[in-house]
Amino acid sequence: MASPELSVIIPVHNESANIAPLCARLLPVLNRLTPVWEIIFVDDGSPDDTLALIKVQSLREPRIGAVSFSRNFGKEVAIAAGLDHVRGDAVVIMDADLQHPPEMIEAFVAKWREGYLMVYGQRTDRSDETRVKRGFAHLFYRLFSRFGEISLPEGAGDFRLIDRKGVEVLRTLGEKARFSKGLYAWIGFKSTGVPFVVEDRLHGTTQWSFRKLFRFAFDGIASFSTVPLRVWTYLGTLISICSIATATYFLVSTLLFGTDLPGFPSLIVSLTFFSGVQLLSLGIIGEYVGRIFAEVKRRPLYVVAERVGTAAEVSTSLVQDDPRLRRA
Known part of the structure; x- marks a missing residue:
């Protein structure tokens, strides 16, 4: 099979209403850029007729x-499954809801042809989000830059172009708790951002609730930092020093002035506080242990029910050489 110059990965889940409008805008862009291209949709178990369309x-x-x-x-x-199946010299990752403008791919390809191996769309406007959501997003980027192994360009998401060299590196990363934005930054390569404005979603509503976003943010920090574990070492040391100082104070006070009846409320408050600290620290440790447990089971990242079109051809030609595709 002749390798295309440009591949596009589009993860979809219940996006049946967006498939036709997306293709109507995306195909002309690809045809203007190169005659040799491919699109790989990754249907993430949609219960609607997304796959049929x-x-x-x-x-x-x-x-x-x-x-x-x-x-x-x-x-x-x-996204990882899409990277396993594409063959292009450059690979674009985008959403299906048209919030990522297909026309931006032309700017990505222009930067790629200048020599950049990673070109990411950098969101410039968050006016459509609530003030609370914007505040938490800004806090996340600051915490990640401060405590993570790497720094993330603020406003950069999955909408990006990756050179084949980067794709091959990403395909070797089989970790289960995936935080793709962190992985893109971790592999390095010459990168640049292209500002863009997120368009209104054409059909449907976002599936990212505040709870899912919080979990996603925690996964990102936990995947690229051990600071949440070290915090409890520092906190435990501080509490131990305070307890020793308190014990010394009461010892000296008792020797000099005698003993008095301790306060019941202060005792209860102390017990509940330190119990909460212990449970919280155990919870953080449990999160990391759970990630270790998921990794050592060595289950495949995904299970494929069906492959269509060019994806089926790629599976047939590569499955003998790629153990991850064999498991999938």
Whole structure:
């Protein structure tokens, strides 16, 4: 199979209403850039007719393929599956809801042809978000830059172009708790950002609740930093020093002035406070132990129920050489 110059990965989950409008805008952009391209949709276990509509597009345009999971594995894993199946010299990752403008790919490719191996879309406007959400996003980037192994460019997300060299490195990273934005920064390579404005979602609503976003942020920090573990070492040391100082104070006070009846409220407050500290520290340790447990089981990242079009051809040609595809 001739390798395309440009591949596009599009994770989808219940995006049936967006498939046709997305292809109507994306295909002309790709045709202007190069005659040799491919699109790989990754259906993350959608219960609606998303896959059926992708098959319709694949019949119309054979350069469109799809990988369909047996269940919902999450967007991060869907991106990893897309990277396993694309063949392009440059790979673009984008969402299906048209919040990532397809026309921006032309700017990405221009930067790539200048020599940049990683070109990311950098969001410039968050006016559509609540003040609380904007504040937590800003706090996350500051914490990650302060305590993480690497720094993340603020406003950069999954909408980006990655050179084949970077794709091959990302394919070797089989960790289960995936934080793709961190992995993109971790692999390095010459990078640059292209500012863009997020468009309104064409159909449907976002599936990222505040709880999911908080969990995602914690996964990101835990995957690239051990600071949450070290905090409890420092806190335990501080509490021990305070307890020794308090014990010394009461010893001296008793020797000089005798003893008096201790206060019951202060005793209860102290017990509940330190119990909470212990449980919280155990919870943080448990989070890291849980990640170790998930890794040592060595289960595949995803299970494929069906491959369509070019994705099926890639599977047939590469499955003998790639153990991750064999497991999938």
